[in-house]
Structures are given as C-alpha cells and as structure tokens.
Amino acid sequence: MPNRRHFLTISALYALAGCLGGCQRTSETTLQINTLRGSISPQLLTLFRQNQGQMVSLDLKPLEQLQELFVVLQDAAMRIPETSENFLNRSAAVPDLLTLGHGWYQQAIALGFVQPLSLEELTRWEELGEPWQRFLRRNVQGEIDPQGQLWGQPYRWGTTMLVYRKDKLKNLGWTPTDWADLWRPELQGKISLLNQSREVLGLLLKKRGKSYNETDPEAIANLESDFQTLHRQVKFYSSTHYLQPLNMGDTWIAQGWSQDILPLLQRYRNLGAVIPASGTALWCDLWVQPQRSQTSFETLKTWLDFCWEPAAIQQISRSSHGASPLIYAATNLDPAITDNPLIYLDQNTFRASEIIEMLNPEVTAQYQQVWQAVRQG
Incomplete structure (x- = not known):
C-alpha cells in the first residue's frame, strides 16, 4: 500500500x-x-x-x-x-x-x-x-x-476505515458510524469498496459480529447472500483509485486505508472519515x-x-x-x-x-469462491 x-x-x-x-x-x-x-x-x-x-x-x-x-x-x-x-x-x-x-x-x-x-x-x-x-x-x-x-x-x-463526502451525507441527515450503513438504500451506486476479497468479506463478517479470520465453512458460505445485497450498492471496486471519484462526487462513501485517507482529510474539508464501531482491519x-x-x-x-x-x-x-x-x-x-x-x-x-491473517489454502479457496460467485455472477 x-x-x-x-x-x-x-x-x-x-x-x-x-x-x-x-x-x-x-x-x-x-x-x-x-x-x-x-x-x-x-x-x-x-x-x-x-x-x-x-x-x-x-x-x-x-x-x-x-x-x-x-x-x-x-x-x-x-x-x-x-x-x-x-x-x-x-x-x-x-x-x-x-x-x-x-x-x-x-x-x-x-x-x-x-x-x-x-x-x-x-x-x-x-x-x-x-x-x-x-x-x-x-x-x-x-x-x-x-x-x-x-x-x-x-x-x-493503521486501519481500514470509511471516508465520505460530508456535504452529500449532510443532505441525507446522517453520517456513517459502522459497516451496516453501507446497506442504506440511499447509497445505492454511491459506494466504492477495496478490490480485496478479505477486506470486503471481512466487513460482512464484522457486521455479523464475527472475525475477519473466520474459518468455519458454514459461516463463510452464508456470506454470499449478504455480499450480493451489498454488491448491488457498489459503484466500483478499487484499492488504488478510490479517492479521486469521492472528491469529484462520483461516489459518496468509500472503504479505504488510513494511510491513504488521513493526508487527504487535511487538504479537503468536504471529506470526513470514521472507524466502524464494530471493529475493522488493522x-x-x-x-x-x-x-x-x-x-x-x-x-x-x-x-x-x-x-x-x-x-x-x-x-x-x-x-x-x-x-x-x-x-x-x-x-x-x-x-x-x-x-x-x-x-x-x-x-x-x-x-x-x-x-487479517493468512489462512490455510482450503479456507482461502472458500473465501475466493464466495468473492468470485458474486463479482462474476
């Protein structure tokens, strides 16, 4: 990064x-x-x-x-x-x-x-x-x-955090506090997520009160329906080019890394950021x-x-x-x-x-299966 x-x-x-x-x-x-x-x-x-x-x-x-x-x-x-x-x-x-x-x-x-x-x-x-x-x-x-x-x-x-357009969300009357806010219907087509399977599926796990490093096959398989719903909210996935679209107003909220985001907050006063209350990736x-x-x-x-x-x-x-x-x-x-x-x-x-830890090949493959099923479906 x-x-x-x-x-x-x-x-x-x-x-x-x-x-x-x-x-x-x-x-x-x-x-x-x-x-x-x-x-x-x-x-x-x-x-x-x-x-x-x-x-x-x-x-x-x-x-x-x-x-x-x-x-x-x-x-x-x-x-x-x-x-x-x-x-x-x-x-x-x-x-x-x-x-x-x-x-x-x-x-x-x-x-x-x-x-x-x-x-x-x-x-x-x-x-x-x-x-x-x-x-x-x-x-x-x-x-x-x-x-x-x-x-x-x-x-x-540092952390994975949410960065958002303060002016856009002010008009909606709320600011994000946790991962669950990404499912709000008014954000459809206004979200970008990192192009990293463990980061995205990890936020789904956190929303459910589970670990980023979950290894239970059933818990991982159950992520697919939640991911499908979130995927319909997402405008694009990127780990490198998510800040410029946000600043231009093409997106209103983005998942990103703190070392990318914190310097931008000092330069662009229309941006805000939050660490999701239920926990995040370090x-x-x-x-x-x-x-x-x-x-x-x-x-x-x-x-x-x-x-x-x-x-x-x-x-x-x-x-x-x-x-x-x-x-x-x-x-x-x-x-x-x-x-x-x-x-x-x-x-x-x-x-x-x-x-986020490296998991054994079998568990890693299951995460990838869920990721690809939704992204390519």
Missing part, C-alpha cells in the same frame, strides 16, 4: 537522512535502513539525532511502496555476505533493517529472508499488548505460534533484519528501543499518518493525538479490530 507525501516533506526527509548518514562521519556506528517513504518523519529523525548524538547515525533509504521493500529483502537474501572487498560498495550492502508490511511477514519468514530478533530485550517489550504480541510470534514456516520466535518489531499501525509496518545482515542486535537495539520511547510514540502518532503500537501504554500524550478518534481509536473498537 503506497504512502506518498508532499514534495517539501520528501525533500526534508532526504536532506535530513543524508545529513545523518553522510555528514556525521565520526559516528561510531551507521545503521543502513530501507524504509517506506512517509512512515518515518523528519521530526522523528531529529529526535533520534538529539538523543544519540554522535554514537549512532542513520543512512536512510526511503522507497515508495511496500512491494519494493519486499523485493529489496528478497534480493538481500541472495547477496554474498559483506567482505573487505565489497565493504565500501554501498549498493552491494545488505541493509541492517528494513520496513516490511505485515502482509509479507509470514512469507518473509517462511522463505528465510529475515532472522529472529531478541525483542524481549527491548526496554518496553512487556508493555506491547495485543494483537501485536500474538501476531509477531511465528514458527519457521511463518505460522502464528505462541511458542514461536519474534521476527519483526511493529513501529506504526495493518502495521515492521522493522525486520535481513537474513544476511551481520549487525548485532545490540547495535540495532539503539534504534529499535528508540522507536518505542515516549517521545517517539508521540511523534510517530502525530506525524506518520499512523499510530505507535504503544500508543495505549503511553502517558501525557498530546491532546491532538488523544482527541483524534482516527488515530487514538475508541478502546472497544480497537479491541474488536484485527489483523
């Missing part, structure tokens, strides 16, 4: 990253980090520099999309280990850390692209609550395992260490610990169009954060929300 920012912000990030990575040649350690553009703000980098001084610097390489970062991780798995001959060749270096989208987490582990991290050694590990700790522990096949190892550190998360970005990286965890710990410090929790939640996974463990947060229900979710809604 791409996350773009304005030109001046991009320029500032490049300038600061360059200074951190290139100007401080006297630093004892330089961490090479590949990250998703916009997920680490210049303000956060400034905080880190102020905290660490000359001890650790960052050589940051922002990429546009999570898919690109996964390709870098895959490529790094094929690289030869660093030697004295290629030490000075920056293009040949395997990054010390890399941003991985949660959707690639299981695959990266199963393919041996990443190595375990001793996250229990981080100062605030015990404060990391659910659903994060359960999601992180995996066996070597990448499957969730309470006894498994830890392969990534979440540093930013996404997260994680720091992972490529398998061939030879940097010690003790060295990585400087940056990983910092990302969970109170000042970093605040800055990530304020400037990254996402929230820190420790946001609910933090105290003295800025009211600009706690008063924003799109970042600081209602606790009941958050507890009812879930990360």
Whole structure:
C-alpha cells in the first residue's frame, strides 16, 4: 500500500537522512535502513539525532511502496555476505533493517529472508499488548505460534476505515458510524469498496459480529447472500483509485486505508472519515533484519528501543499518518493525538479490530469462491 507525501516533506526527509548518514562521519556506528517513504518523519529523525548524538547515525533509504521493500529483502537474501572487498560498495550492502508490511511477514519468514530478533530485550517489550504480541510470534514456516520466535518489531499501525463526502451525507441527515450503513438504500451506486476479497468479506463478517479470520465453512458460505445485497450498492471496486471519484462526487462513501485517507482529510474539508464501531482491519509496518545482515542486535537495539520511547510514540502518532503500537501504554500524550478518534481509536473498537491473517489454502479457496460467485455472477 503506497504512502506518498508532499514534495517539501520528501525533500526534508532526504536532506535530513543524508545529513545523518553522510555528514556525521565520526559516528561510531551507521545503521543502513530501507524504509517506506512517509512512515518515518523528519521530526522523528531529529529526535533520534538529539538523543544519540554522535554514537549512532542513520543512512536512510526511503522507497515508495511496500512491494519494493519486499523485493529489496528478497534480493538481500541472495547477496554474498559483506567482505573487505565489497565493504565500501554501498549498493552491494545488505541493509541492517528494513520496513516490511505485515502482509509479507509470514512469507518473509517462511522463505528465510529475515532472522529472529531478541525483542524481549527491548526496554518496553512487556508493555506491547495485543494483537501485536500474538501476531509477531511465528514458527519457521511463518505460522502464528505462541511458542514461536519474534521476527519483526511493529513501529506504526493503521486501519481500514470509511471516508465520505460530508456535504452529500449532510443532505441525507446522517453520517456513517459502522459497516451496516453501507446497506442504506440511499447509497445505492454511491459506494466504492477495496478490490480485496478479505477486506470486503471481512466487513460482512464484522457486521455479523464475527472475525475477519473466520474459518468455519458454514459461516463463510452464508456470506454470499449478504455480499450480493451489498454488491448491488457498489459503484466500483478499487484499492488504488478510490479517492479521486469521492472528491469529484462520483461516489459518496468509500472503504479505504488510513494511510491513504488521513493526508487527504487535511487538504479537503468536504471529506470526513470514521472507524466502524464494530471493529475493522488493522495493518502495521515492521522493522525486520535481513537474513544476511551481520549487525548485532545490540547495535540495532539503539534504534529499535528508540522507536518505542515516549517521545517517539508521540511523534510517530502525530506525524506518520499512523499510530505507535504503544500508543495505549503511553502517558501525557498530546491532546491532538488523544482527541483524534482516527488515530487514538475508541478502546472497544480497537479491541474488536484485527489483523487479517493468512489462512490455510482450503479456507482461502472458500473465501475466493464466495468473492468470485458474486463479482462474476
């Protein structure tokens, strides 16, 4: 899921990253980090520099999309280990850390692209609550395992939400609060949904009080009639081009991802957004260490610990169009954060929300069968 920012912000990030990575040649350690553009703000980098001084610097390489970062991780798995001959060749270096989208987490582990991290050694590990700790522990096949190892550190998360035209719905006398509002007859032909089967069928499950990760065959099969009714409401499905039609008034409400939507709310005052009260899908970005990286965890710990410090929790939640996974463990947060229900979710809604997990092939096939039967019928 791409996350773009304005030109001046991009320029500032490049300038600061360059200074951190290139100007401080006297630093004892330089961490090479590949990250998703916009997920680490210049303000956060400034905080880190102020905290660490000359001890650790960052050589940051922002990429546009999570898919690109996964390709870098895959490529790094094929690289030869660093030697004295290629030490000075920056293009040949395997990054010390890399941003991985949660959707690639299981695959990266199963393919041996990443190595375990001793996250229990981080100062605030015990404060990391659910659903994060359960999601992180995996066996070597990448499957969730309470006894498994830890392969990534979440540093930013967000949600699937509803974004809508305030002016259009004001004329109807209501604003959306939950997924069930999508079935209102006055919205027929005015809705767009993500072109993702698990996101769409998941909202149907949430409407019924069930889990996004439902595995009961009967419960999944029963979604078809509900989906057929919702499908008649939908103008189109898209995971990439749903905001422009909304802004132009071709649609009045859209299902979308928070990292796409939140920046738009600041620019277009006619747009509003809501987290469905019955719960929604969560996404997260994680720091992972490529398998061939030879940097010690003790060295990585400087940056990983910092990302969970109170000042970093605040800055990530304020400037990254996402929230820190420790946001609910933090105290003295800025009211600009706690008063924003799109970042600081209602606790009941958050507890009812879930990360969409990979399911076994048989269950996945059943979801696809329902999806295709309605979409192609």
